[in-house]
Amino acid sequence: xxxxxxxxxxxxERIVQSARHLFNRLGFEQVSIDQIxxxxxxxxxxxxxxxxxxxxxxxxxxASYETCNGFLDRVASADPPIxxxxxxxxxxxDLYLSDEVLENPDLHCPLYALPSDVSRAGAPSRRxxxxxxxxxxxxxxxxxxxARDSEQRAQTIVSLCVGGMVLARTxxxxxxxxxxxxxxxxxxxxxxxxxxxxxxxxxxx
Amino acid sequence: xxxxxxxxxxxxERIVQSARHLFNRLGFEQVSIDQIxxxxxxxxxxxxxxxxxxxxxxxxxxASYETCNGFLDRVASADPPIxxxxxxxxxxxDLYLSDEVLENPDLHCPLYALPSDVSRAGAPSRRxxxxxxxxxxxxxxxxxxxARDSEQRAQTIVSLCVGGMVLARTxxxxxxxxxxxxxxxxxxxxxxxxxxxxxxxxxxx
DNA sequence: TGTACATCAGTGAACGCGCGTTCACTGATGTAC
DNA sequence: TGTACATCAGTGAACGCGCGTTCACTGATGTAC
Numbered sequence: 001x002x003x004x005x006x007x008x009x010x011x012x013e014r015i016v017q018s019a020r021h022l023f024n025r026l027g028f029e030q031v032s033i034d035q036i037x038x039x040x041x042x043x044x045x046x047x048x049x050x051x052x053x054x055x056x057x058x059x060x061x062x063a064s065y066e067t068c069n070g071f072l073d074r075v076a077s078a079d080p081p082i083x084x085x086x087x088x089x090x091x092x093x094d095l096y097l098s099d100e101v102l103e104n105p106d107l108h109c110p111l112y113a114l115p116s117d118v119s120r121a122g123a124p125s126r127r128x129x130x131x132x133x134x135x136x137x138x139x140x141x142x143x144x145x146x147a148r149d150s151e152q153r154a155q156t157i158v159s160l161c162v163g164g165m166v167l168a169r170t171x172x173x174x175x176x177x178x179x180x181x182x183x184x185x186x187x188x189x190x191x192x193x194x195x196x197x198x199x200x201x202x203x204x205x
Numbered sequence: 206x207x208x209x210x211x212x213x214x215x216x217x218e219r220i221v222q223s224a225r226h227l228f229n230r231l232g233f234e235q236v237s238i239d240q241i242x243x244x245x246x247x248x249x250x251x252x253x254x255x256x257x258x259x260x261x262x263x264x265x266x267x268a269s270y271e272t273c274n275g276f277l278d279r280v281a282s283a284d285p286p287i288x289x290x291x292x293x294x295x296x297x298x299d300l301y302l303s304d305e306v307l308e309n310p311d312l313h314c315p316l317y318a319l320p321s322d323v324s325r326a327g328a329p330s331r332r333x334x335x336x337x338x339x340x341x342x343x344x345x346x347x348x349x350x351x352a353r354d355s356e357q358r359a360q361t362i363v364s365l366c367v368g369g370m371v372l373a374r375t376x377x378x379x380x381x382x383x384x385x386x387x388x389x390x391x392x393x394x395x396x397x398x399x400x401x402x403x404x405x406x407x408x409x410x
Numbered sequence: 411t412g413t414a415c416a417t418c419a420g421t422g423a424a425c426g427c428g429c430g431t432t433c434a435c436t437g438a439t440g441t442a443c
Numbered sequence: 444t445g446t447a448c449a450t451c452a453g454t455g456a457a458c459g460c461g462c463g464t465t466c467a468c469t470g471a472t473g474t475a476c
Binding site: 123172 | 232316318319332335364368385387388
Binding site: 002003004007032033034044045047048053054 | 431
């Protein structure tokens, strides 16, 4: 049995990482298998030793964000470690809507980088994307405790984060690129800060 | 001068409409010029009598939503006509996040239908997309009067509308498809309903 | 009014390129003896 | 320990298809006389 199983697994992982970066930046159609393999230091032909099709790799690339150096790892690995879930959620919002993340979609979250691609893709890709939504919801729900409406607030925050980034990334007006994210950020932080037990309707009339 | 200028203009308009429907549903790459021309009742070859390239048509298709039977026309053409800009804005939110719009992206707004496509497209397409953002902002700003923070609130509402739809369209979980939009809708309506003169921070602490 | 003509919107075949996928191969590695 | 071997990860040429674009053409229409 030449080449260890780990060798193959590591190669596969390199391909997935290369794919995620390229897909996030350029989209499914615009990236060729050649480019992906080159990004992993390999050549075209070997691809089908690891994946059945480009579409299958796409789903794997979207899913890979859960376990790679995403926000969670990054925020969670702060020193000293952050234990308070509300503080963690606030940092998450700040980071998600930051300039750095906007400018480097390849390194970051597929949720804002390729929604319209995925919406036309097959079931596995959409399932992977849904998994990412759930992870993000989970972070905010934890921060909101078990208030009656914490699920609803978490969903609102996710919509704000993704909506703000998607719009900022698409427009070419520098002012809007900034202010759309700033507005989303303020509202998201407000939703996190509001007293845990109060329903939003109590304030919103 | 055979064929009137209006004849050519009408044909061009048919091509743009066909393109917008197909692009919204399937994305830039997935739609061929053949399909677009067939959708307009024409054949491939004539395309270049009207447009210089597929990319140029794309920008025209995105821009066309401003002047076609979009939300504005639809809401504004209610009988009796709606004069109150706040009521109009509320209807806009309801309509934007509705099931009907989610299920028929070809008929509706490019903002939620093809953000990641446009974010990788050329300047004309991004300019057209930015124009749509501005129209939508305008509707909400009008509803919010000249409160100090009405621009910021309008931007938050647009993020919520687009974010909620983008996520709903991409996930394949029926529960999330409903609840993400419901949550966005509630928050957007809350932002519209809040007293015009009160800053959000007064409530959000 | 009727007819010949010029224009150009629209047709459909053809070109050329890129890319996903296949395939015969090569050569690095672990194993059996 | 050393050597022959089997395996299979990785290579790169080739295939085939689809699509954006071009081009020579056709024929419907408005105009000049």
